Amino acid sequence: MLAPIEQWWTEDEIWRQYCEELKQTTSLVSIVWVAWQMGLWIGRAIVEDQLNTRAQLSSPWRKCRHCGRHLRSKGFEKRRMLTLVGWVKWRRRVGCCPDGCRDSREHPFDQVLEISAYQQTSDEVRRLGCLLCVFLPFELSSWLLRQFTGLQFESDTLWSWVQAQGRQAMTELSQQLARLSTGKSPEVERLEEKIAKMTLAIGADGVKVPLRPQAKTPKGKTCWREVKIAVLARLGQRLTQTGKRVTRLYQRRLVGVLGDLKALGPRLQLEAMRQGLDQAPRVVWLSDGAPGFWKLYQHYFASVAVGVLDFYHAAGHLWRAAAAYLDGRTKEARWWFELLRHQLRHGRWSQVLRELIWALHRPGLPTSNRQTLKQVAFYLQNHIEHIDYRKFEQMDLPLGSGMVESACKWLIQQRFKGVGMRWSEEGFNHLLHLRLAWVNGRFDNLFGNTSWTVTSPPSLNR
Numbered sequence: 001m002l003a004p005i006e007q008w009w010t011e012d013e014i015w016r017q018y019c020e021e022l023k024q025t026t027s028l029v030s031i032v033w034v035a036w037q038m039g040l041w042i043g044r045a046i047v048e049d050q051l052n053t054r055a056q057l058s059s060p061w062r063k064c065r066h067c068g069r070h071l072r073s074k075g076f077e078k079r080r081m082l083t084l085v086g087w088v089k090w091r092r093r094v095g096c097c098p099d100g101c102r103d104s105r106e107h108p109f110d111q112v113l114e115i116s117a118y119q120q121t122s123d124e125v126r127r128l129g130c131l132l133c134v135f136l137p138f139e140l141s142s143w144l145l146r147q148f149t150g151l152q153f154e155s156d157t158l159w160s161w162v163q164a165q166g167r168q169a170m171t172e173l174s175q176q177l178a179r180l181s182t183g184k185s186p187e188v189e190r191l192e193e194k195i196a197k198m199t200l201a202i203g204a205d206g207v208k209v210p211l212r213p214q215a216k217t218p219k220g221k222t223c224w225r226e227v228k229i230a231v232l233a234r235l236g237q238r239l240t241q242t243g244k245r246v247t248r249l250y251q252r253r254l255v256g257v258l259g260d261l262k263a264l265g266p267r268l269q270l271e272a273m274r275q276g277l278d279q280a281p282r283v284v285w286l287s288d289g290a291p292g293f294w295k296l297y298q299h300y301f302a303s304v305a306v307g308v309l310d311f312y313h314a315a316g317h318l319w320r321a322a323a324a325y326l327d328g329r330t331k332e333a334r335w336w337f338e339l340l341r342h343q344l345r346h347g348r349w350s351q352v353l354r355e356l357i358w359a360l361h362r363p364g365l366p367t368s369n370r371q372t373l374k375q376v377a378f379y380l381q382n383h384i385e386h387i388d389y390r391k392f393e394q395m396d397l398p399l400g401s402g403m404v405e406s407a408c409k410w411l412i413q414q415r416f417k418g419v420g421m422r423w424s425e426e427g428f429n430h431l432l433h434l435r436l437a438w439v440n441g442r443f444d445n446l447f448g449n450t451s452w453t454v455t456s457p458p459s460l461n462r
């Protein structure tokens, strides 16, 4: 029996049309589809009813900011807003200064609703749009948003939402950095007891992004600039299907900045403090050999963290040495390299250094090859505290900086380096900070105090 549904809103033309449509449907898909539209219609009716009822309640008028007299009601004015349930309309009071001061018009109910004067789209829609843009190109996000909500927005509109929210994220970050610079520690993020007992790993790396050479025009040659990225995570373990123990990252947090290491330093320090740098039972710093990043380690973390030089980078240098010593193509070079790598891997770094120094003195070695061997020996000597891989293994620490590289890939590669993509500095920064907010679990804070938890439809639990 479909008749009762029609009686819910006998007066409304749209509702009657839906009911007609429903009668003509046959397949399950089409019944669900029409019912979905009806659900939105009901949602809209509820919202409008709420708004119009609440707008009737009187609120005290504020004083005119020019002359100080109390504003006076001038009756009701229309307001509309595009929401997740479509356009909603309501009427709310408007007040003016009785003396007719300029710019004294006010709508107190807008403030109650926490909407701004020229806002056309409600925050739950903007949040969805921004969320899609965190992962997907603007065009595709616009198309998907329409598929999921029926609401049509140009990609330019989505872009402007991202700019606004990204700017907000950046402003909040600079306020936190300013507080840190005056010696105020940030609040430590709450961790489950189990996770709080895990080692905190920190690492950093750089990756290039394609930027426009000039503002406001896509013309000119692509300008590649480096983004510095740091990753922080707690190191847990899990068993694979074959029973092997592998590292699993918990509480992964990323820091990123389009700028130099000076810009990265305080941002990384801020995040490290939030992640319990001072409380963690053990801290490990993972990095390849780039000197700048090790300076960062010396400056911020050397007093609390164990430094680990990425084993694969170290092995790469050993190969360079082997090629210089024995000509890279020969079997001997391969054999010598593998011997050295094996020794390095199992904590015999002093043996490795002895071998390198011994090789340096081989008679008849060309100067440039000797130079290479010297460089490699110096390099390892410099990192002598960071290459005791047997000890690190016993401490259950990772030997490679793979988690940093995969973070770079995820954060930058996946979204910013698509075919033909080139970014303005501002546009890049805003989206970067939205992406960071998402991965760090702070995205929803940018959209007011609503709890954005999505509950499943009631029937799902039946």
Ligand SMILES: [Zn+2]
Pocket: 064, 065, 066, 067, 068, 069, 097, 098, 099, 100, 101, 104
């Ligand atoms: Zn006035």
